[in-house]
Amino acid sequence: xxxxxxxxxxxxxxxxxxxxxxxxxxxxxxxxxxxxxxxxxxxxxxxxxxxxxxxxxxxxxxxxxxxxxxxxxxxxxxxxxxxxxxxxxxxxxxxxxxxxxxxxxxxxxxxxxxxxxxxxxxxxxxxxxxxxxxxxxxxxxxxxxxxxxxxxxxxxxxxxxxxxxxxxxxxxxxxxxxxxxxxxxxxxxxxxxxxxxxxxxxxxxxxxxxxxxxxxxxxxxxxxxxxxxxxxxxxxxxxxxxxxxxxxxxxxxxxxxxxxxxxxxxxxxxxxxxxxxxxxxxxxxxxxxxxxxxxxxxxxxxxxxxxxxxxxxxxxxxxxxxxxxxxxxxxxxxxxxxxxxxxxxxxxxxxxxxxxxxxxxxxxxxxxxxxxxxxxxxxxxxxxxxxxxxxxxxxxxxxxxxxxxxxxxxxxxxxxxxxxxxxxx
Amino acid sequence: xxxxxxxxxxxxxxxxxxxxxxxxxxxxxxxxxxxxxxxxxxxxxxxxxxxxxxxxxxxxxxxxxxxxxxxxxxxxxxxxxxxxxxxxxxxxxxxxxxxxxxxxxxxxxxxxxxxxxxxxxxxxxxxxxxxxxxxxxxxxxxxxxxxxxxxxxxxxxxxxxxxxxxxxxxxxxxxxxxxxxxxxxxxxxxxxxxxxxxxxxxxxxxxxxxxxxxxxxxxxxxxxxxxxxxxxxxxxxxxxxxxxxxxxxxxxxxxxxxxxxxxxxxxxxxxxxxxxxxxxxxxxxxxxxxxxxxxxxxxxxxxxxxxxxxxxxxxx
Numbered sequence: 001x002x003x004x005x006x007x008x009x010x011x012x013x014x015x016x017x018x019x020x021x022x023x024x025x026x027x028x029x030x031x032x033x034x035x036x037x038x039x040x041x042x043x044x045x046x047x048x049x050x051x052x053x054x055x056x057x058x059x060x061x062x063x064x065x066x067x068x069x070x071x072x073x074x075x076x077x078x079x080x081x082x083x084x085x086x087x088x089x090x091x092x093x094x095x096x097x098x099x100x101x102x103x104x105x106x107x108x109x110x111x112x113x114x115x116x117x118x119x120x121x122x123x124x125x126x127x128x129x130x131x132x133x134x135x136x137x138x139x140x141x142x143x144x145x146x147x148x149x150x151x152x153x154x155x156x157x158x159x160x161x162x163x164x165x166x167x168x169x170x171x172x173x174x175x176x177x178x179x180x181x182x183x184x185x186x187x188x189x190x191x192x193x194x195x196x197x198x199x200x201x202x203x204x205x206x207x208x209x210x211x212x213x214x215x216x217x218x219x220x221x222x223x224x225x226x227x228x229x230x231x232x233x234x235x236x237x238x239x240x241x242x243x244x245x246x247x248x249x250x251x252x253x254x255x256x257x258x259x260x261x262x263x264x265x266x267x268x269x270x271x272x273x274x275x276x277x278x279x280x281x282x283x284x285x286x287x288x289x290x291x292x293x294x295x296x297x298x299x300x301x302x303x304x305x306x307x308x309x310x311x312x313x314x315x316x317x318x319x320x321x322x323x324x325x326x327x328x329x330x331x332x333x334x335x336x337x338x339x340x341x342x343x344x345x346x347x348x349x350x351x352x353x354x355x356x357x358x359x360x361x362x363x364x365x366x367x368x369x370x371x372x373x374x375x376x377x378x379x380x381x382x383x384x385x386x387x388x389x390x391x392x393x394x395x396x397x398x399x400x401x402x403x404x405x406x407x408x409x410x411x412x413x414x415x416x417x418x419x420x421x422x423x424x425x
Numbered sequence: 426x427x428x429x430x431x432x433x434x435x436x437x438x439x440x441x442x443x444x445x446x447x448x449x450x451x452x453x454x455x456x457x458x459x460x461x462x463x464x465x466x467x468x469x470x471x472x473x474x475x476x477x478x479x480x481x482x483x484x485x486x487x488x489x490x491x492x493x494x495x496x497x498x499x500x501x502x503x504x505x506x507x508x509x510x511x512x513x514x515x516x517x518x519x520x521x522x523x524x525x526x527x528x529x530x531x532x533x534x535x536x537x538x539x540x541x542x543x544x545x546x547x548x549x550x551x552x553x554x555x556x557x558x559x560x561x562x563x564x565x566x567x568x569x570x571x572x573x574x575x576x577x578x579x580x581x582x583x584x585x586x587x588x589x590x591x592x593x594x595x596x597x598x599x600x601x602x603x604x605x606x607x608x609x610x611x612x613x614x615x616x617x618x619x620x621x622x623x624x625x626x627x628x629x630x631x632x633x634x635x636x637x638x639x640x641x642x643x644x645x646x647x648x649x650x651x652x653x654x655x656x657x658x659x660x661x662x663x664x665x666x667x668x669x670x671x672x673x674x675x676x677x678x679x680x681x682x683x684x685x686x687x688x689x690x691x692x693x694x695x696x697x698x699x700x701x702x703x704x705x706x707x708x709x710x711x712x713x714x715x716x717x718x719x720x721x722x723x724x725x726x727x728x729x730x731x732x733x734x735x736x737x738x739x740x741x
Contacts, residue, residue: 196624200439202539202561205622272540295559316518316548318538320559 003027004419005040009048009380013055014353015369019266024053026376029418034370040387046421048380051413052348055368056088056120056377057355059329061153061232061256064090064121067108069096073309073325073397075109078329079117080395081307083423084099085329086412088113088377089120089367090307091359094155101126101137106145118422119415120146120377122365127166127177130339136166143173148363151178153232158184158219167227176228176254176362179218182279186210191320193281197266205321206281208236215239219246224254230362233306237290243300254362255294256304258328259335263290264402274315274322276403278308292345295354302358302390303351305332309398327401331389333381334408340385342409348383355379376419383410387425434531434552435726436542437562438603446568446604452725453572454716459496460720462692467525470499473731477503478521480536481554485692485716486556486565490533493723513615518542518548525549530731534558539596552730560594565726566691567600569602569718570649571608573711574717577687579646581608585683587641588612589672590651590699593620593662597691598651599628606631615641616651616672619662638672645682650674650690674700677707689712 004026011022011034019031022033032040032415058080058280065073073081075092082090092109094100106123121246123141129135131152139150156179157163162196163179170177187210192198194205215231219242222229234240234255246253260278269276276282294300308325315322336354339347360368367375391404415423434667438446438461459465475494478486494501504524515523517536524532531552534542539559546553556565574581582697586605592598606629614625614636626632627643635641642648653668679686688700688709698703 194622196627198601199593199622199624200628202559202599271543274544315517316516318517318536318541318544320538320540 003040003043004046004416004421005038005043005408006046006048006053006378006380009051009053009321011053011370012349012352013370014349014357015055017370018370019349024370026378026416029376030040031370031372031374031376032387033372046414047379049074051380051382054352054379054381055356055370056415056417057086057333057379058359058365059087059305059307059332060091060302060359060363060370062090062307062329063091063095063309063310063325064092066096066112067105071397072311074116075112075121075262076116077395077397078307078309079119079121080423081327081329082119083415083417084395084412085331086379086381087119087329087335088379088415088417089122089365089413091122091124091148091363093124093151094126095154099126099131100124100142101129101131103138103141103145106142106147110146116307119417121144122363123417124149124153124178126150126153127152127157127344128162131155133159133162136162136169138168138172143175147175148365149176149178149230151232153178153180156180156182156184156214160221163218164221164225167221167225167229171173171225171227174364176230178230179214181211181214181218183210183213186213190281191277192269193266193283195266195284197269199207201272203281205306205377206279208238208283208287211236211280212242213237215242218383219243219251219253222246222251223249226252228252228254233258233261233280233304234294234300235261235283235287235291240290240294244294244297247299254301255299256302256359257291257295257300258306259303259332259339260286260328260402262295262339263335264288272316272319273402274319275326275400277319278306278326279324292340295340296345301362303332303336303354304328304359310400311398315400325392325400327394327396327398329396330394331401331406331408334389334411336402337383337410338408376416378416380414380416381412382411385410385413387411409413434546434730435554435564436546437555438564438567438600439562443607446571446607449568449722449725449729450572450575452728453568456721456724460717460724466496466498467698468498469498469728470494470731473499473530474657475727475731476502476532477501478524478532478534479504481557482536483557485719486535489716489719490556490723491690493720493727497724497727499727516616517545520626521545521549525551529713531727547635554726554730557596557691559596561596561731562600563582565723566597567604568726569715570689572718572722573689573714574647574687576714577711579685579687581605581610584610584646585644586610586612586647587615587645587675588649588651589615589638589641591620592616592625592651593622595651601649601686602628602632602698613641613645617663638678639681642678642681646686648674648682648686648688652691652693653695655700673698674704676701676703676707679704681726689715692716694706724739
């Protein structure tokens with residue numbers, strides 16, 4: 001396997017507390033060395049002068065739509081979008097058709113990814129059969145087939161008793177339980193965040209409390225069971241506060257936030273534009289501030305995109321009829337820089353953590369570091385290069401992004417998986 | 426703040442200025458002699474074609490628009506969702522594209538989804554007049570309500586207007602709040618707490634909320650009763666059997682209001698549910714004036730959208 005030497009970048013590796021101009025040598029799919037003025041005869045050279053060289057970014061929450069909805073996305077197309085967004089590893093949620101609730105589907109995804117994906121794919125299995133919230137799925141066999149967590153994402157586990165059992169079971173297998181927190185009775189029929197904007201537009205609301213009551217319930221269950229509980233796409237102020245409370249109590253509770261819940265509030269939604277419709281909904285400005293505070297104070301452990309492709313005809317409908325979800329992989333770094341790093345809310349080192357050590361720790365992945373011997377997954381990005389997102393050139397099969405045409409300052413430049421450049425600007 | 430209307434059509438009251446509203450209201454008054462003589466027809470919109478596209482059942486609004494268009498000399502076609510391609514599963518965009526290809530000059534549209542006309546306006550090059558979208562806006566209703574109030578010699582500035590009923594699900598309430606607020610009226614919104622989201626008070630300047638009907642009516646110059654929209658509620662937000670007792674308008678309530686108070690209702694009324702028959706049939710009721718004004722206000726709106734308003738020939 002050819003050697004690759006990344007020269008003169010600012011190498012940020014939070015796991016080994018490295019932050020300095022250095023070279024990174026990749027050999028045989030592994031990190032061979034990090035240090036100043038490395039030389040490697042015969043190696044390909046990548047000049048990273050002025051760029052940041054970081055461990056490969058991990059997106060722990062995507063929807064690849066395969067099997068079952070290949071018209072919206074495939075494992076291959078989704079992996080290409082991931083690479084173009086600077087991600088070297090992605091974790092697809094199980095709401096495919098069939099649902100990834102048994103080892104056969106898990107193995108299918110792993111095998112498809114091995115043959116067609118250009119980044120690493122670590123599937124997440126369902127909590128319950130068919131994600132119907134009733135009977136536990138085949139958790140241990142999915143784990144053996146490669147699942148790194150369980151979640152019924154897209155739907156919550158409404159039954160508290162089922163959630164308790166899932167946590168007990170997951171704990172004994174050492175994998176986290178990820179919940180999409182939404183009390184379906186409180187959110188029923190809602191299309192956007194309940195507040196002034198929903199009232200003004202005459203749209204039915206999804207109240208913040210529909211998320212909060214479930215986060216509260218789950219934290220109590222996490223304490224009872226001792227399980228590792230992870231809140232998917234956290235969006236409400238009170239939920240972040242409760243996660244902080246749980247952490248202070250020493251519970252194994254973690255959370256992730258999407259870039260769009262940091263970048264946008266409900267008042268930013270152009271009139272009835274379905275590319276701004278997702279679950280959880282874009283919430284109030286106060287909630288957005290709380291997300292940023294949560295990132296700063298550590299209540300939030302990871303940034304995850306909830307990349308949710310939907311084909312054009314499904315989004316070309318009345319707001320209340322069209323499905324929830326937006327693309328996210330290709331704009332994640334740009335948005336995180338714009339909303340968090342450029343305004344100096346967090347350092348770029350902290351941003352790298354949120355995309356690397358954060359998710360790697362939650363999912364116990366042997367990734368997210370540039371330590372010698374680690375898999376040679378590397379994300380190279382710029383913090384100042386201007387570029388414009390053109391969704392029509394997206395590697396995804398879908399086009400449902402609210403950020404089409406947006407000008408970003410900084411973004412991915414090259415994505416390296418197992419020592420090979422799989423995408424380059 | 427985003428613009429919810431376009432100069433081409435009429436999507437809502439919120440994006441209009443008071444001056445734009447006043448032009449429509451003044452023009453509507455000028456049309457009254459035409460509307461009152463059934464033999465008289467203008468040719469302001471001669472040769473123009475207007476499509477009435479109603480995805481929700483409606484008798485008075487659809488008929489009112491149709492009469493308004495005919496009085497101005499336009500050709501009209503009315504399509505209802507039942508029996509059309511819509512009921513065969515065609516998407517809204519495809520339906521409108523099909524109609525758009527037939528080149529009508531305007532589409533008057535009612536739809537159960539809030540924002541459906543705004544969504545279509547983005548994808549079609551034809552002016553759309555919103556005849557009611559979900560629980561969002563019903564601009565011509567607010568215009569005809571304002572015309573009715575003015576016709577009773579009541580000034581809008583400083584007027585106290587009580588709007589009572591299922592505010593949460595009412596597009597009539599939203600459009601009226603926007604219009605009345607632009608004129609400096611005080612608007613009291615009243616209904617059961619579950620149908621009165623507290624964010625409503627921020628909808629426009631001059632809005633207050635109360636769950637007490639007596640407080641709402643006190644010193645009101647206009648009382649607008651809303652239809653209890655059981656079809657828009659997804660669960661029981663209020664015990665139906667208790668509605669009239671708490672929020673139904675009775676004759677004795679009117680003692681609390683201004684002596685010259687008028688009672689309005691967008692119709693169709695539910696006698697004995699939100700309004701007693703005695704009130705509906707009383708001298709205070711302006712309900713039939715509202716219906717009359719529906720035609721002239723819609724004539725003014727159609728003229729504005731199709732003929733550019735100001736340049737149109739005089740009505741008399």
